[in-house]
Amino acid sequence: MNPERRQLLGWSVAAAAGAALAPGLRLVELALARSPEEAASALQRWGLLIDVAKCADCDECVTACRDENGWTGLGRPATDAQWIRKVSLRDRATGHVQTLPLMCQHCEHPPCVDVCPTGASFRRADGIVLVDKHTCIGCRYCVMACPFGARSFIHEPVSGQKPDVPRGKGTVESCTLCVHRVDRGERPACVEACNRDGRKAMLFGDLNDSSSEIHRRVRTEPSTALRPDLALNPGVRYQHL
Amino acid sequence: MASVQYREIEGRSRGFFVILMTLGIFITAGLAAAWAMEHEGHVITGMTNRIVWGTPHVFAVFLIVAASGALNVASVASVFGRELYKPLARLSGLLALALLAGGLAVLVLDLGRPDRLIVAMTHYNFKSIFAWNIFLYTGFFAVVALYLWTMLERRMNGYTVRAGVLAFLWRLVLTTGTGSIFGFLVAREPYNSALLAPLFIVMSFAFGTAAFVLVLMAACRWSGRALGDALLARLGNLLGIFVAAVLYFVAVHHLTNLYIARQLELERFLLLDGGIYTWLFWIGQVLVGGLVPLVLVFAARGRGALAAAAACVIAGGLAQLYVIIIGGQAYPQSIFPGKDLSSSFFDGVVASYAPSLPEVALGVGGVGLAAALTVLGLKVLPFLPRSLADDEPAKA
Numbered sequence: 001m002n003p004e005r006r007q008l009l010g011w012s013v014a015a016a017a018g019a020a021l022a023p024g025l026r027l028v029e030l031a032l033a034r035s036p037e038e039a040a041s042a043l044q045r046w047g048l049l050i051d052v053a054k055c056a057d058c059d060e061c062v063t064a065c066r067d068e069n070g071w072t073g074l075g076r077p078a079t080d081a082q083w084i085r086k087v088s089l090r091d092r093a094t095g096h097v098q099t100l101p102l103m104c105q106h107c108e109h110p111p112c113v114d115v116c117p118t119g120a121s122f123r124r125a126d127g128i129v130l131v132d133k134h135t136c137i138g139c140r141y142c143v144m145a146c147p148f149g150a151r152s153f154i155h156e157p158v159s160g161q162k163p164d165v166p167r168g169k170g171t172v173e174s175c176t177l178c179v180h181r182v183d184r185g186e187r188p189a190c191v192e193a194c195n196r197d198g199r200k201a202m203l204f205g206d207l208n209d210s211s212s213e214i215h216r217r218v219r220t221e222p223s224t225a226l227r228p229d230l231a232l233n234p235g236v237r238y239q240h241l
Numbered sequence: 242m243a244s245v246q247y248r249e250i251e252g253r254s255r256g257f258f259v260i261l262m263t264l265g266i267f268i269t270a271g272l273a274a275a276w277a278m279e280h281e282g283h284v285i286t287g288m289t290n291r292i293v294w295g296t297p298h299v300f301a302v303f304l305i306v307a308a309s310g311a312l313n314v315a316s317v318a319s320v321f322g323r324e325l326y327k328p329l330a331r332l333s334g335l336l337a338l339a340l341l342a343g344g345l346a347v348l349v350l351d352l353g354r355p356d357r358l359i360v361a362m363t364h365y366n367f368k369s370i371f372a373w374n375i376f377l378y379t380g381f382f383a384v385v386a387l388y389l390w391t392m393l394e395r396r397m398n399g400y401t402v403r404a405g406v407l408a409f410l411w412r413l414v415l416t417t418g419t420g421s422i423f424g425f426l427v428a429r430e431p432y433n434s435a436l437l438a439p440l441f442i443v444m445s446f447a448f449g450t451a452a453f454v455l456v457l458m459a460a461c462r463w464s465g466r467a468l469g470d471a472l473l474a475r476l477g478n479l480l481g482i483f484v485a486a487v488l489y490f491v492a493v494h495h496l497t498n499l500y501i502a503r504q505l506e507l508e509r510f511l512l513l514d515g516g517i518y519t520w521l522f523w524i525g526q527v528l529v530g531g532l533v534p535l536v537l538v539f540a541a542r543g544r545g546a547l548a549a550a551a552a553c554v555i556a557g558g559l560a561q562l563y564v565i566i567i568g569g570q571a572y573p574q575s576i577f578p579g580k581d582l583s584s585s586f587f588d589g590v591v592a593s594y595a596p597s598l599p600e601v602a603l604g605v606g607g608v609g610l611a612a613a614l615t616v617l618g619l620k621v622l623p624f625l626p627r628s629l630a631d632d633e634p635a636k637a
Contacts, residue, residue, distance in 0.1 A: 145428065156283075
C-alpha cells in the first residue's frame with residue numbers, strides 16, 4: 001500500500017469513526033444536561049462572577065440578552081423592559097469611575113419572592129429567581145421590593161416573542177439567568193457574548209461545584225455582593241468594585 | 242339608647258337622583274379607565290418601571306385607610322362606651338364598608354392582570370404582607386357586617402359591644418397591615434420603618450373621621466334631619482386630636498431620619514429640594530392637612546369651619562399619600578451606597594411622574610363607588626337616626 005493510499009485510508013477511518021462517535025458524544029452532552037422532566041436541584045447554585053476591572057464600555061451583554069430573550073424596546077425608555085443594563089458608577093469621595101452590568105442578582109433570600117402575594121415570584125431549587133407568567137397578577141409589589149431595580153413591568157402588548165421566553169402584557173419580568181439555556185447545559189447569553197466579543201468580565205457556573213472555576217475563584221479571590229448589608233446572599237457577585 | 246329611632250332616607254327626590262347620576266358618571270369613568278388600561282396596557286398611564294404605583298394607589302390606599310378610620314365613631318361608642326356617639330355607630334359601619342369597597346375596586350382594577358383576581362384568591366404566599374391583607378380586607382367586610390347586624394337586629398343588640406371590640410381590633414391589625422406594605426420594604430430608604438404602621442393607624446383615624454363628618458353633615462342636611470352643634474363640636478375635637486397625632490408621628494419620623502447621616506439626602510429631597518414632593522409635603526400635608534384644620538376646629542369652631550377642616554384633612558391626606566407612595570419611589574434607590582449612578586434605566590436620578598387621565602378617573606371612580614354605596618345603603622336600611630338634635634338623645 002503506497003503512502004497516499006494509506007493516508008487516505010487513515011483519514012477515511014478517522015472520518016467514519018468521527019461520524020459514528022459524534023452522535024454518541026452529542027448524546028453524552030444531552031445526557032449531562034438536565035432533562036425537562038428532571039427537577040432543578042438544590043445541589044446546584046447557579047451564579048455569576050463579574051470582574052468590574054475587566055468590564056469595558058461596551059454593551060455586548062445587554063445586546064445579547066435582548067436578542068436572546070426578545071425584550072427589544074419600543075423607544076419608550078420609561079416603560080420599556082430592561083433585563084440587564086450597564087450602570088456607570090462614580091465614587092462620591094474619590095471620583096473613581098467604573099461601569100458594570102446590573103441584572104437580577106438571584107438572591108438566596110429574594111425580597112421579590114417574599115412579597116409576591118400569589119407566589120408567582122419564586123426561587124428555583126438551583127437558585128434561579130423567576131416569575132411564573134401564569135400566576136403573576138401584575139401588582140408590581142416585587143418591583144417595589146427589589147433592592148436592585150432589576151424588574152420590569154410589561155406596559156403594552158408584546159409581539160415576536162421567543163418560544164423559550166414567554167412574556168405577557170400586565171406581568172412582571174426580569175433576568176432569568178437564561179434558564180432555558182442553562183437547562184440545556186449552556187451558559188447565559190450575556191456571559192457567552194462577554195467572553196466572545198467583550199473583555200471576558202463575566203463568568204458563569206455552579207457555585208456549589210468544587211471543581212468549577214467560579215467556585216474556585218470566589219474561594220480564592222476577593223469578591224462582593226451588592227448591598228451586603230441586606231444579607232440576601234445573591235448568586236451574582238462582583239470583583240474589583 | 243333604645244329610644245333612638247332610625248329611618249331610611251326617602252330617596253325619591255330629584256336631588257337624590259342627581260347625586261346618584263353624578264356618582265354613576267364617576268363610576269363609569271373609572272370603569273372606562275380600567276378597561277382602557279387593561280386593553281392598551283399601563284403605557285397609557287403616567288406609571289413607569291420606576292414609578293410602578295401611581296395615582297390609583299394614592300386613591301386606593303387613602304380609601305382603605307379611611308375605611309378603617311371611618312369605624313372610629315362606632316368604636317368610640319361600642320368599645321369606649323360613649324353614649325353620645327351611639328346613634329352614629331351604624332352610619333360609621335356603613336361608611337367603613339363603602340370606603341373599603343371603593344378602595345379595593347381601584348386596587349384590583351389597576352392590576353396588570355385584573356382578570357386573574359381568582360388567582361389571587363386561590364394562590365397564597367403566606368410570607369407576603371399583600372396576601373395577609375387579602376384576608377384582612379375580606380375579614381373586615383365580614384366583621385363589620387356582623388357588627389352592623391348586631392346593631393340593626395334588635396335580638397342581637399346584646400352582642401354589639403363584643404362585635405364592636407372585634408371590629409376595633411381587626412381594624413387596628415388591618416391598618417398595621419396597610420402601613421407595613423411600605424414599612425416592610427427593606428431596600429427603599431423612604432419606607433423600611435416600623436413607624437409606618439402606627440403612622441398609618443393615626444392617619445386612618447384622621448382621614449376616616451374627616452370622611453365621616455362630611456358624610457354625616459351632607460346626609461343630615463339633604464335628608465332634612467337635625468344635627469346638633471354639641472355633637473359636631475365633639476366630632477371636631479376628635480378630628481383635631483387625630484390631626485395633631487398625625488403631625489406628631491410625621492415629625493418623629495423626619496427627625497429620626499435627620500439624625501441619621503445616611504438618611505440626610507432623603508430628608509433633603511423630601512423637605513427641601515424635592516420639587517413637587519416638597520411642595521406637597523409642606524403646603525399640602527403639613528399646612529392644608531395639618532395646621533389649617535387644627536386652627537379651624539380649635540380656634541374658629543362652628544359648622545362651616547368643621548366641614549372646611551374635614552375637607553382640608555382629606556386633601557392633605559391625599560397629598561401625604563402622594564408624597565409617601567410616589568415621592569418614595571421617585572427618590573433613587575441606593576444600590577451602590579456612596580456612589581453616583583447613571584444608566585439608561587434611570588438609576589441614580591429622581592424618577593419623573595405625571596398623573597394621567599385614566600389614573601385620576603380610576604381613582605375618582607373608586608371615590609364615586611364608595612359614595613354611591615353609602616347613599617344606597619342609607620336608602621335601603623335604617624342607618625341614620627331621624628334626628629341628631631342635641632336634646633334628643635341623652636347626652637353622655
